[in-house]
Amino acid sequence: MWVEQRLYPVLAKPRNTFLFFVSIAVIPRIIVWALIPLDWNSDSYHHWQISYLTLKIGLRQGRLWDLNGCECYWGVVPHLVQALLLGVLSTVSIAPYRVLNILLGGVNAYMIYIIGRDNLYWEIGFYAGVLFALYPVAAVFDAIAMQETLALCFALLSVYMFRTRPGLSGLLLTLAGQSRTEFWLASFAYVLGVALIERLSPRVQPFIVSWLMSTGVFCVFFWKWTSNPFYPLYWSLFNVFGGWTERGLGRPFHDLMLAWASEKLRAWPVKATGQILLGSMVVLSGTFFHMVRRRWEKYHIVLIFLIVLVVFSPIFLTYYPHHIRSLLFMLRMSIPIAAFGSILLMYALYKVRLKLLGGRLRRVPIEVTVIAIAIASFGSLIPQYSQFQEDTRLAFTAADRAFGHYEGGTIVCDHPTMNYRFATRWRVEAGDLLGNHYSPHCYEVTDPVRYAEWFRRNNVTLWLYTGIRSYPVWVMASREMPDLLILREIVYGIRIYGVDRSVLEELLSG
Numbered sequence: 001m002w003v004e005q006r007l008y009p010v011l012a013k014p015r016n017t018f019l020f021f022v023s024i025a026v027i028p029r030i031i032v033w034a035l036i037p038l039d040w041n042s043d044s045y046h047h048w049q050i051s052y053l054t055l056k057i058g059l060r061q062g063r064l065w066d067l068n069g070c071e072c073y074w075g076v077v078p079h080l081v082q083a084l085l086l087g088v089l090s091t092v093s094i095a096p097y098r099v100l101n102i103l104l105g106g107v108n109a110y111m112i113y114i115i116g117r118d119n120l121y122w123e124i125g126f127y128a129g130v131l132f133a134l135y136p137v138a139a140v141f142d143a144i145a146m147q148e149t150l151a152l153c154f155a156l157l158s159v160y161m162f163r164t165r166p167g168l169s170g171l172l173l174t175l176a177g178q179s180r181t182e183f184w185l186a187s188f189a190y191v192l193g194v195a196l197i198e199r200l201s202p203r204v205q206p207f208i209v210s211w212l213m214s215t216g217v218f219c220v221f222f223w224k225w226t227s228n229p230f231y232p233l234y235w236s237l238f239n240v241f242g243g244w245t246e247r248g249l250g251r252p253f254h255d256l257m258l259a260w261a262s263e264k265l266r267a268w269p270v271k272a273t274g275q276i277l278l279g280s281m282v283v284l285s286g287t288f289f290h291m292v293r294r295r296w297e298k299y300h301i302v303l304i305f306l307i308v309l310v311v312f313s314p315i316f317l318t319y320y321p322h323h324i325r326s327l328l329f330m331l332r333m334s335i336p337i338a339a340f341g342s343i344l345l346m347y348a349l350y351k352v353r354l355k356l357l358g359g360r361l362r363r364v365p366i367e368v369t370v371i372a373i374a375i376a377s378f379g380s381l382i383p384q385y386s387q388f389q390e391d392t393r394l395a396f397t398a399a400d401r402a403f404g405h406y407e408g409g410t411i412v413c414d415h416p417t418m419n420y421r422f423a424t425r426w427r428v429e430a431g432d433l434l435g436n437h438y439s440p441h442c443y444e445v446t447d448p449v450r451y452a453e454w455f456r457r458n459n460v461t462l463w464l465y466t467g468i469r470s471y472p473v474w475v476m477a478s479r480e481m482p483d484l485l486i487l488r489e490i491v492y493g494i495r496i497y498g499v500d501r502s503v504l505e506e507l508l509s510g
Contacts, residue, residue, distance in 0.1 A: 021113055022106030025133035029102040032143040032382060039094060040388035044145040045416040048094045051082035052423065056430035063225050067435030068414060068469065072222060072231050075179040078147035092423045094145045101149040105142035108339065109133035111156035116343045119298050124350050127367040128342040134374045136381045141332045148332050151180035152339055162300050170210030178218050181236045186311045193303050196292050273317045280309050305340040312337055328384055396421045398491040402464060405488045405496055409461030410434050414469040434458055441472035448480035452507045455499060465495035481507055
């Protein structure tokens with residue numbers, strides 16, 4: 001009753017409502033940033049690298065750009081948004097995109113409120129919006145420079161506009177899919193479900209046509225850039241099915257998919273997490289059949305939740321309980337489930353409070369208990385993520401030490417976090433950063449002369465051994481050009497080599 005009597009008059013004004021939800025969402029995200037100041041997720045720096053190089057190099061060639069060949073592997077929309085921020089603000093810092101994510105976290109909480117308000121009841125929307133605003137996993141990941149927050153914003157906007165502006169809803173769903181590849185897979189199922197439930201009624205035709213056309217535009221660009229119109233989705237699934245593992249190398253896609261499905265169907269029934277996943281799939285199938293048969297009026301919220309649950313759950317749930325570090329990194333995949341699930345959870349609690357328990361317990365806000373549990377979990381979750389900052393610190397230190405050996409020319413480095421440090425602290429230009437991915441090894445060249453020409457053509461003066469991408473070039477240099485690379489220092493496992501230009505010229509002249 002307190003909520004109804006005190007807050008409803010305030011929230012009746014849209015401006016007040018928006019400011020309320022943005023405020024209660026932004027405050028915990030700022031606190032997370034203060035407690036975990038460094039962006040601890042290495043993928044954040046890889047996304048930054050794509051955005052930065054796209055701005056400086058790729059756009060003039062009409063495409064995205066990356067040193068590691070991953071410019072189209074993830075959704076392209078967040079990279080373009082971050083490139084726009086870097087260009088407009090004339091900066092190379094990752095901070096503006098982190099600020100944008102924090103603000104979008106508030107927008108997402110507000111969107112959950114109005115979806116619950118307009119489709120169910122304002123109090124359901126209120127508690128759902130508050131619960132998501134204080135969901136600790138969302139607060140942690142909204143404070144770093146990842147793409148989940150923007151993707152979720154597009155998805156929520158799409159669901160909100162589904163009934164009133166279906167054409168725009170289809171476009172927004174496409175943008176969600178091109179921001180986070182899993183949403184692309186989910187959108188296929190969602191559009192198919194809408195078509196079957198609505199029987200292609202005139203009301204949803206603009207939604208379906210808009211989604212097909214806008215998705216088609218992105219597919220044309222992928223086909224132009226990579227010769228594969230479904231490039232991000234294809235390679236993401238290829239990775240999930242084990243295509244890059246030792247057992248999967250060289251196997252066709254359909255064979256990998258069938259082998260993966262067979263393995264999971266054998267393993268999941270005997271594991272608790274697997275039973276949860278299989279159960280969610282059964283629930284989705286049964287509920288979807290019921291929706292199609294009965295043609296639910298407000299089916300779209302339940303449909304998108306169940307699809308998101310089935311698509312996103314296997315990505316993080318299977319890591320529990322034996323791979324906690326990986327689980328913490330992949331918990332971001334629970335955010336869309338929490339966003340749409342918070343609405344349905346509060347709806348269920350509302351029904352329980354008003355019907356099953358009767359009007360006698362109407363004053364007992366059991367929703368507040370759920371929100372209190374979410375707030376309490378901040379205390380245990382934040383220290384878990386804070387420890388990951390050490391990886392970023394070590395990478396920054398290695399970059400600083402490597403720069404101490406730099407005397408101009410090109411730095412070959414495959415580590416995006418180190419490249420971020422080179423660009424932000426030491427002002428190394430984008431054109432002076434290079435990766436081993438596009439060395440002659442990428443084109444299956446084995447002639448050592450071509451490698452030497454690659455070093456000279458790119459004016460490489462500092463070469464860093466930072467991982468698997470460096471290995472082929474290092475093997476060629478060590479075996480065929482043993483005096484070319486001079487070991488300067490080893491910092492936290494990263495080998496820093498100088499390039500002997502005189503040896504290089506002798507190799508090429510000889």
